[in-house]
Amino acid sequence: MTHALRTLFIGFSSIALLSVASLALANPKHAQTLYDEPAKYPANFKHFDYVNPDAPKGGTLRQAGFGGFDSLNPFINKGVAADDISIIYDTLTRHGLDEPFTEYGLLAEKIEKAPDNAWVRFYLRPEARFHDGQPVTAEDVKFTFDTLMSQGAPMYRGYYADVEKVVVESPLRVRFVFKHAGNRELPLIVGQLPVLPKHWWAERDFSKGNLDIPLGSGPYKVAEVQAGRSIRYERVKDWWGKDLPVNRGFYNFDTLQIDYYRDNTVALEALKAGQFDYWLEMSAKNWATAYNNEAVANGQLIKEEIANHNPTGMQGFIFNTRRPLFSDRRVREALGLLFDYEWTNRQLFNGAYTRTRSYFDNSELASVGLPSADELKLLEPLRAQIAPKVFSDEYQPAVTDGSGIIREQQRRAYQLLQEAGWRVDGDQMLDSTGKPVSFEFLLAQTEFERVLLPFKRNLADLGIELVIRRVDVSQYINRLRSRDYDLIVGGFGQSNSPGNEQREYWHSSSADNPGSRNFIGLKDTAVDSLVEGLINADSRQSLIAHTRALDRVLLWGHYVVPNWHIKTWRVAYWNRFEHPQVTPQYDIGLHTWWVRTQSPEAAADASAAQPSADPEQ
Template sequence: MANNGLRGLLMALLVATIGPVTVAAAAEHALTLHGSPKYGPDFEHLDYVNPDAPKGGTLKLANVSAATFDSLHPFILRGTAAEGIGLVYDTLTEGTLDEPFTEYGLIARAIEVAPDNSHVRFYLREAARFHDGEPVTADDVAWTFRRLRDEGHPQYRAYYRDVERVEVEGPRQVVFHFATRDNAELPLILGQLPVLPAHYWEGRDFAATTLEPPLGSGPYRVVEVEQGRRVVYERVEDYWAADLPIKRGRHNVDRISYDYYRDGTVALQALKAGEYHLRQENVARNWATAYDTPAVEAGDLRLAEIPHDRPAGMQGFFFNTRREIFSDPKVREALSYAFDFEWTNENLFYGAYRRTRSYFENSELAATGLPSEAELAVLEPWRDQLPARVFNEAYQPPSTAETSRRANLRRALALLNEAGWQVESGQLVHSQSGRPMRFEILLVSPSFERVVLPFKRNLERLGAAVSVRTVDPTQYQNRMESFDFDMTVHVAPQSLSPGNEQRDFWSCEAASVEGSRNVAGVCDPVVEALVEAVIDAPDRQALIHRVRALDRVLQFGFYAIPNWYIDRFRVAYWDRFGRPAENPPYGLALDTWWVDADKARRIDNR
C-alpha cells in the first residue's frame, strides 16, 4: 500500500473466498487485509491519543528544502502542492498508526466487501459535510474517482487499474466493481479515496494549478497563502467528524502554519530563535553538534529520539536504466563498489545511520540471509530468467568494514572489464563502441554535495567522467518527471503492506509514463510477475514471502546503490506542548499533540 503524502497509510478488507458465491456480504465498521481489526465496533478512541486533549493554540512548522509551492491542488502532475494540504480533505476510510494494515470508516459509516471480492460498497454517513455545509454524497465519491483516474496524477491510473466501474446506488451508497477478483487490496485502495466536492469543481479546470483555497471536508481549511513562502491552516470549529472514535483526541491545534526555508542553516537558526515550534531533524551533523544552546540546557527547547517500526524503503543513488550506459546490471553492480558507506557514516554522519540493503528496509518484509523454502517456491518458476545468485546468495551492498576501499575499486574494475569496459589513458571506454563512461549525478539539494563528491572521486579513480549538477526545484521536478537524468538520489518509500502501488514503482508501463514513480526505469517480466503476485497474495504470510522474493530480484537487479536509514524520529521542539505518553509504532502522531496553555505562556514570556 502506498505511503501517500496526502494521507498516511491505506488499508482494507480481504475476503479470502474464490469463485462465484451467493452469500450476502456483511457491512463492517472496519476493514483489515489480514487478521482482525484491533478496535471493535464500539471503540471510543485510539489507544495512542488523549481523548480529553484540550483544543486551541498554534503550531508553527517549517518546510526546509530548496522546493517551494505554487499550487493548492495536490491531485495533478502539474505544480508543487503546499505542505499540509492533505489536512483539508477527508477520505472514505482512515488508517491507524498502531496496526500494520487496518482502516476504519470515516466518511463511510460501513463498508461491505463482496464474498468473492468482486466489488466493495460504501455506506456514507449522513453527517458528513464539506466546509460550505453541503453534504458529502455518493455522487461526489463517484465524481472524484472518475476525475482522479481520468485527469489526475498518472499514479492514479495505475492505482485504479483493476477497478472496472463505479456505480451510485443512492444518495449515500456507492459501489465499485472490480475487473478482477484476485486483487484483495482493491477495497482499501478505494477506502483511501479523498472525496472532493463535485459542485465546487463545476466550471473550474481540474487540470490547472491554483492558489485558490480549496473546498474540502477535513479537519482544517486554508486561511492564508503567500505563494512559495507560507501557508496557514485553521481548525474547522464545527468539523463534522470531530467526535468520531477514529478522530477523538486528534487535530487539537487551532492553527497550523508552514513557513518555507530554502536554506537549512537559516531554518535551524530560526527554530532556535523561536520563529517556529518543532523540527524533525534529518541532518545527523546538526543533531550531534548544533543544539548545544542555553535553551536546550534549560529544558525550554527539548530534543527527543522517538523509536519507530515504520518501513524505511530504499534511499539510494538510483540509476536511470533507460540510459544505455546503465542498461547492463553488471555495470550498475560495479559502480556500487565506489560508494564507501562506512567512511561516509563515520566522517559525515557521526555514526548515526545504518546501511540500507533492502527495498523494504526496517520491516519484516525485507529479504535477509538466504531465501527460505517459501521464497524459493515463489521464485522457482523464473529460475531460468534470474541470476543464480538470487537463489543461493544473500545480497549485501559493498562495504569497507572488512576490506579496503582499494580492494573494492579493484573488484569494480574487474566487473567493468567483464561488461566490456577498459581503461585507456586513464579513462573508461567501451571496448566495442569506443564511447567513454560519462554521466551526471543530478541533485536538488546543495547539502547533499558533501556526500556525493567523495563518491564522485572514487568513480573517477575507476576512469569514469562524472559531473555533479545541483539544479533549482522546478528544473529538478521537470527533469525527474520526464526521466531526464543519468543518476540521482531518490527515495522509494514503502508501507507495511505493499500492493497495487508497486506497479507504479516497477512496471514496464510505469517506466514509460512521465511522472510515474518508476524512476529507475525497471522493465523486467519477472519483476512484473512478482508485483502481481504481491498484489494477489491471499494472506499475510504469503504476502511476506512474495515481497521478500520481489526484494531479492530488485536487489540483484542493482537498480540503486543503497544509502542509509534511521529507525527513530529525531525531534527538536519548544516545550509548549503536551503529548500522549506513548507514540504509536508506525508514525510520528503529531496530530495527537496539543498546546499546553501554561507551558506555551511560559515559553512565549521567557
Template structure:
C-alpha cells in the same frame, strides 16, 4: 532524508488480506471498519483511538518549516509543486489507525461491506458528511472523485485503482465498487483511502490546471491565508462535520498549522533555534550529533527526542535511470556501486549513526535475507532464465570497506566489471567501445548533500569515471523526476508494513514508461511484473511475507540502486510548548494528536501568520 517529503499523495500503503479479515457475507450489516488480517483492534462503537487524549484542548498553533517553494494547491496532478499540508483539507472514505499495521475505520463512509468473493465493496456514506460550504457529500461526489483522479490525476492513480471495473451509485448515500476478475484482496482498504472531491466545485474549475486558487474541501482544516511560494496557513474548521467522530477524538487540536518555506536547510535550522517555527524533524546525523547546543537546548526550551519507527525503512540510495544507455549493463551499475564507501562516510560524517541499507523493505520481516528458502525457490524457478543467476546462488550484501579510505580491492573489482561490460581504462579514463569516457550527473536539490557525493565522485574518478553534480531548486527537481530527466539521483523509496497495489507504481514496465509515475529507475522486467502480481494476490500474511521477500531478493540483485543508509528512529525537536498523549502510535510520529499547552493554547493569530 528529505526525499520522503516529495511523496505528495500517500499512495504506497497496501496490504494482502485473508478471508478472515473481513465480514464478507452479503446478508451481514455494514461493518464499522476492515482490517489487514484477523480482527480489528477497535470494536464497533469504540470511543477513541488508544494513542490520543480525548480531552485534549483545542487552540494555539504549530509552525513548521517546509523546503523549497510551492506554486499549487492541487496535489492530485503532475503539474506544479503542491504546498505542504494539503491532505488536511480532504477527508477520505475511511481513516487509518496508527497503532495497527493497516486497518481502516469509517469516516465519510460510516459503514462498509465486502462481497464474499471479493468481487465488490459497498460504502455507506454518513448522511452528516458535508464539505466546508455545507454542501452534503453524496455518492455523486465519490464517483466524480474516482473518475477524475484516474482520468486527469497523476498517472499513479490509474495504476493504483487498476483493479476497479465499475462504480455504481445505489442511492445518494450508497455506492458500490465492482472489481475486475482476479484475486486482489486489498482493494477494499485501498478504496477507503480515496480523498473525496466536491463535484459542484470542480465542475466550475479546471482540475488539470496548477493553481493557487484556494480549493474547497471537507477535512479538519482549510487554507486561511498564504504568501505565494513562502508560507501557507491552515485554520481548523470550527464547524467541521466529523469533529466528534470516534476516529477524530483527540486529534486536530491546533487552531492553526503554519508552513514556512526555506530554500536552505541551514537557514531553516537557525530559524528554528530562533523560535521562528516550533517543530523540526532532523535528517542529518551530523547536525543531530553536533548542532543541538546552546542555551535553548541546555535550558530544555527546545526538547530533543528519538522516536522508534516500526515501519519498514524501504530503500534509500542513488537510483540509476535505466532509460539511459550507459546504465543498461548490470556490470556497469555494480562497478559504480563498488566505489561508494559507506563505512568511511558513516565514520567521518555521520558519527556511526546509520545502518547500511541492504533491502527494499529494510528493518522488517519482509526483507530477504540469506539464501532463498525452498518456498522462495519454488516461486523463482519459472523465471530462472529471466533473472540474474546470483538471485538463486548468492546472498545479497552491499559492498563493504574497512572505513579507512582504502578502496583498492573495490577498485580492482570495479575495473574488472567495467571490462566485462566492454569498457577499457586508458590514460586514466574509463572508455566505452566507441572511445567515449563514461560520464554522468548526480541530480540533487539539497546543497548540503554535496558533501556526501563529493567523496563518491573522487572514488569514481580513480577508475576514470567522470561525474558532475547538478544542483537545482525543488520545483525543477520535481519536474525532472516526473519527466525522468536525470542520470542518478538520491531518493528514498518508502514501503508500508503491508505492501500491495502500490508496487506496480514502483516497479512495473507500464510505470517505467509513464511520466509522473514512481518508477523513477525505469525498471522494466517481465519477471518482476509477474512477481508483483503474485504478491498482490497473496491470501494470507504468510504468503504476503514470502512473496515480498522473493520480490526484494530479485530487486536486490538487479543492482539499479546504490544503497545508502537508514535510521530506525525519528529524530525530532520542538519548543517546549506542546503536550502529547502518554501512548505513542507505533506507525506514526502522531503530530495530529499533540496539543498546545498553557499560554500557547490561548494565543491568537499573529501578524506574520496572516499574509495574503
C-alpha cells in the same frame, strides 16, 4: 498501499452474479482488515489508544517547508503543491496508525465488501458536510474517482487500475466494482480516496494548477496564501467530524502555519531562533552537533527520538536504466562498489546509521540467508531471467574498513567494467561504445553534496567523471517527471502490508508513466510476475514469500546503491507542545499533539509560589 493486476478475469455479467450471490454473506462493518482478521478497535470504541481524547484545542503549530509551491491542487502532475494541503480533505476511511493495515470508517459510516473482494460498498454518514455546508454524497465520490482517473496524476491510473467502475446506488451509498476478484488490498486502498466536491469543481478546470483556495470537508481549511512563501490553515470549528471516535484527540491546533525556506541549514537556524516550532531532523551530523545551544541546554528546545516500527524501505542512489550507460547490471554493481559507506557513516554521520541491505529493511518482509522453499517455488520458474546469485548468495553490500582507501573495491569494480566492455584510455574511462564516461547526479538539497564528493573522488580514480548538478525544487520535480536524469537520491517507502504501490515502483506498466515512482525505469518480466503475485497473495505467509523473493531479485539487479537508515524519528520542538505518552507504532502522530495549557516554567513558578506545608501541624 497498492495497485492491481488480477489473474482471474471476471466479466461484467459474472460480477453481477457474484454480487447477488454474495450479498447475504457480506456484512457492513465499521472497519476492514487485509485478511479479515478482527480490527484492534471494536465498533463501539471511543478513541484510538495513541491520542489524548481530552487534549486542549488552540494555539498555532509553525513548521518549515522546503523550496516553494505554486499550486493548491495536489492531485495533478503540474506544479508544486503546498505542503499539507491534503488536510483540507476527508477520506472515505482512516488508517489505524498502530495496526499494519486496518481502515476505519470516516466519511463512510460502514464498509461492506464481497467475500471474494470483487467489490466494496461504502455507506456515507448523513452528517458529513463540505465547508460550504453542502452534504457529501455518493455522487461526489464517483466524481472524485472518475476525475482522478481521467485528469489526475498518472499514478492514480496505476494505483486504481483494477477498479472497473463506481456505481452510485443511492445518495449515501456507493459501490466500487473491480475488474477481477481476489485483490485483498484494493477494497482498503479505495477507502483512502479523498472526496472532492462535485458542485465546486463543476465550473473549474481540474487539470490546471493554481492558487485558488479549494473547497474541502476536512478538519482544516486554507486561510491565507503567500505564493511560494507561506500557507496558513485554520481549524474548522464546526467541522462535521470532530466528535467521531476516529477523530477524537486529533487536530488540536487552531492554526497550522508553514513558512518556506530555500536552504535547510537556514531553516535549522530559524528553528533554534524560535521562528518555527517543529522540525523532523534528517541529518545525523546536525542531530549530533548542531543543537549545542542554550535553548536545548535549558530544556526550551526538546530533542526527542520516537521509535519507528515501519519497514525502512530503500533509500539509495538510483540509476536511471533508461540511459544506455546503466543498462548493464555489471556496470551498476561496479559503480556501487565505489561508494564507501563505512567511511561516510564514520566521518559524516557520527556512526548514527545502519547500512540498508533490503528494500524492506526493519521488517519480517526483508530477505535473509538463501531463498526458502516457499520462495524457491516462485523463483525457480524465473531462473533464466534473473541473476544467478539470487539462488546461491545472500545479498550484502560491499564493506570497507572505513579508512577511505578502497583499492580492493576499485579493483573489483574495474574488473566488472572490463567485463561490460569498458576500458581505460590514458586517464579516462571509455564505455563499450568508446565514449568517455561522464554522468550527472541530480540534486535539490545542498546538504547531500558532502556525501557525493567522496563518491565523486572514488569514481575519478577510475577515470569516471561525476557531475553534481543542483537545481531548485521546481526544476527538480519537472526533470524527475520527464525522466531527465542519470542518477538521483531517492527512496521507496514501504509498509507492513505491501501491495498495489509495488506496481508504481517496479512494474513495466509504470516505467513510461511520468507520474509513477518507477524512477529506475524497470521493465522486467520476472519482476512483473513477482509484483503481480505479491498483489494477489491470499495469506500473510504468501505475502511474505512473494515480498522476499521480489526483494532478492531487486537487490541482485543492482538498480540502486543502497544508502542507510535509522529506526527512529528524530524530532526537535519547542517545549510549549506536548504529545500523548503512547505514540502510534507506524507514524509520528503529529496531528495528535497539542499546545500546553501551562508552560513548564509557569508550572514551576506556580509550584514555588505555593506555601509549603508546616510539618508541625
